[in-house]
Amino acid sequence: MSLPPCFADRREAGAYLGRHLAELGLGRPVDGAPPVVLALPRGGVPVAFEVARALDAALDVLLVRKIGAPGYPELALGAVVEGDASGSAPHTVTNDDPWVSRAVESGAFDAERGRQLNEICRRQQRYRQGRPVTAMAGRQVIVVDDGVATGATMRAALHAVRAAGAARVVAAVPVGSADGLDSLRAAADDVVCLKTPPNFGAVGAFYLDFAQTSDEEAMALLRQAAMPRPWASPRAGAPFTAGPSVP
Known part of the structure; x- marks a missing residue:
């Protein structure tokens, strides 16, 4: 091509x-x-x-949020990804970095992960009504x-x-x-x-x-x-419906 x-x-x-x-x-x-x-x-x-x-x-x-280092938000320690409709839990990926161990030991990693999960929930409301x-x-x-x-x-x-x-x-x-x-x-x-x-x-x-x-x-x-397309073949699963805008 x-x-x-x-x-x-x-x-x-x-x-x-x-x-x-x-x-x-x-x-x-x-x-x-x-x-x-x-x-x-x-x-x-x-x-x-x-x-x-x-x-x-x-x-x-698919909603993915970076987990930043304390005081250095641009430095990625990992990321958290939302779970799916089958009941799969949010998935966390960590980078191979000395910062990660220190952030985990101090509790900063879990705190930032929690904040990013809250943002994922907010965006789920925005895009899919939760x-x-x-x-x-x-x-x-x-x-x-x-x-x-x-x-x-x-x-x-x-x-x-x-x-x-x-x-x-x-x-x-x-x-x-x-x-x-x-x-x-x-x-x-x-x-x-x-x-x-x-x-x-x-x-x-x-x-x-x-x-x-x-x-x-x-x-x-x-x-x-x-939206259904009359020329398209039927698709499996329920169609995506975007939710209303929220602040």
């Missing part, structure tokens, strides 16, 4: 990515169930919207973002999807760094990326329009994805 030097925006990138995933056969049902496409909000939602359309798959969001993410057990789950730099957030999401019992776990992005993508391979059955430039700077460098995706835009796309 011929790719442009830069993607016009996230939706164009998603259209290319969805077509490539279909060509690879990753949109085929597993035991009669179509794949579930999970977007990492918010930038992953426009990409995943087009992927789900290309594969005729269900679309949902409902957990679609059940993943026995399904092929394709986790989508707008790109991979270090891979930390995507890696945490993949571990959570695996822990929730997914039959096949796929990481899919339009662009990524070689190191970031390599870090995902132990957590996924397939890692699919359209562009892996040798001199990777930042994800946004590969988009002409990389404006921040708003909650309103993400929720509108999720509502649109949940």
